[in-house]
Amino acid sequence: MSPEAQTGPATQIANDLRAAIANGTLQPGAKLPTVRDLAEQYGVSRNTAAKAIAQLSNEGRIVTRYGSGAYVREAHPVRRVGQDRYAKSNWANSTVEVYRDERHEGEPAEQQGTQTQEVTLLSADERVAQALGVEVGADVYERDRIMFRDGKPTHLVTSYYRREDVEGTAIIDSRPGMAGSGGSFAILAERGLAPDEMTEELFARMPTVEEMVSLDLPPGEPVVEQWRTTRTAEGRVIEYAKGVHPASRFVWSYTFKIPD
Amino acid sequence: MSPEAQTGPATQIANDLRAAIANGTLQPGAKLPTVRDLAEQYGVSRNTAAKAIAQLSNEGRIVTRYGSGAYVREAHPVRRVGQDRYAKSNWANSTVEVYRDERHEGEPAEQQGTQTQEVTLLSADERVAQALGVEVGADVYERDRIMFRDGKPTHLVTSYYRREDVEGTAIIDSRPGMAGSGGSFAILAERGLAPDEMTEELFARMPTVEEMVSLDLPPGEPVVEQWRTTRTAEGRVIEYAKGVHPASRFVWSYTFKIPD
DNA sequence: TAGTGGTCTAGACCACTTC
DNA sequence: AAGTGGTCTAGACCACTAA
Known part of the structure; x- marks a missing residue:
């Protein structure tokens, strides 16, 4: 990982989305903004926005559906x-x-x-x-x-x-x-x-x-x-x-x- | 994830390295090839090689040391x-x-x-x-x-x-x-x-x-x-x-x- | 067909380690 | 100073979904 605090744009986007999921702004099952929208809103390249989405996916917080979108992961029956x-x-x-x-x-x-x-x-x-x-x-x-x-x-x-x-x-x-x-x-x-x-x-x-x-x-x-x-x-x-x-x-x- | 089998270059590099770790070619603590070397060997961009390294890191199989290299994760005392x-x-x-x-x-x-x-x-x-x-x-x-x-x-x-x-x-x-x-x-x-x-x-x-x-x-x-x-x-x-x-x-x- | 996630390139720059 | 991991851009193409 990065040596100090991670302050890159991709990390910032991931943090924002993660917070939105944590505080309920984005409910389970809700669709996240598209990669293209995120790129525009944050003024970054699509690649960078996609990296943020991939990060959350790796953390298990969202699921992505190819060609459809990224969604907050549903609660699982335990x-x-x-x-x-x-x-x-x-x-x-x-x-x-x-x-x-x-x-x-x-x-x-x-x-x-x-x-x-x-x-x-x-x-x-x-x-x-x-x-x-x-x-x-x-x-x-x-x-x-x-x-x-x-x-x-x-x-x-x-x-x-x-x-x-x-x-x-x-x-x-x-x-x-x-x-x-x-x-x-x-x-x-x-x-x-x-x-x-x-x-x-x-x-x-x-x-x-x-x-x-x-x-x-x-x-x-x-x-x-x-x-x-x-x-x-x-x-x-x-x-x-x-x-x-x-x-x-x-x-x-x-x-x-x-x-x- | 991708719909079918993942056959992109980054995935291929990750698979090769993962296999090398699994079969002992790369022992715990061993240094992996550098991102630049991998890019050259596989004929891909540095970005792609870095992605393979990041993937293995996310899987917990290697650790990366900033400015130094990537290394097979050591066995942990349990x-x-x-x-x-x-x-x-x-x-x-x-x-x-x-x-x-x-x-x-x-x-x-x-x-x-x-x-x-x-x-x-x-x-x-x-x-x-x-x-x-x-x-x-x-x-x-x-x-x-x-x-x-x-x-x-x-x-x-x-x-x-x-x-x-x-x-x-x-x-x-x-x-x-x-x-x-x-x-x-x-x-x-x-x-x-x-x-x-x-x-x-x-x-x-x-x-x-x-x-x-x-x-x-x-x-x-x-x-x-x-x-x-x-x-x-x-x-x-x-x-x-x-x-x-x-x-x-x-x-x-x-x-x-x-x-x- | 249009929209979306996923991947890749080529080049650039930065932060850090090592010598 | 040289080497290395990490990040970002701008653009391109692909695979898939949904209407």
């Missing part, structure tokens, strides 16, 4: 993600699915289906091996999914399982929907590997280009990467999973007793 | 933030501080001190009022802090307390360091308001301009915003706090039993 989504009551009866409590009110469950699923048998890298408690290079199953809702991608999940834990189950059936959107816990429980404890680690970062495409992310939208380790009551790890979630659509909630 | 940081053993003895377990090995505790602290008595807005269980407009204390480590800002914390809970305590003493970096739990416990349960809600977003300045954030660095509600065993809320953390420097970890 999903609150708490420990309850894993509740045993959701999967003890294997006909229901995990994530049930995340469903919008009145929304048919059918709209939640997994749309893509890809299962491969591969050699565990160091990270996965350590998490699953197998040796590096051992065969493990990877299940790669893109989760959809209302026809739009919501998040990515990549799960890893010890081979012997899931061999022959619907979990590794590549046909989409065979394991539902979370029936894996019920299936594991039936095999005597009932989930009991979980560790979730999360952090945020900017998305990769591939993630921007898969999740249809606008510029300036970070993602939350989550690593989930699921264990049985005996402490055996039965699933190690990575999730990639668009930051603006999820709030993560954890409630716990303060430890001694 | 702090793992788990429930243990609130453990009672850390504050039951009021001479020690919370966050003790986050300290780097061998690093003097003194380097962790709060550097700025600002306390104000203000009227609770709806969010704070609801969280603290007081009426909207009631007087509450706000304690605004910037936390430092090794002379550099690490995160922002804004805490809210019910007036009667903290009146006359060191918690609302504006002199920096009076409440240490977490002695507030010990102080509250001494008043019969021992923390027992906590809810943390978090999500990621791009920072505001003010946060970029306060936290010395590079472009392309998201922040994690955390809202923490602390309750006594009786369920009374004794602190409601907002934290703003640079995304790349923290990993959040939660371990819990799967609920029934």
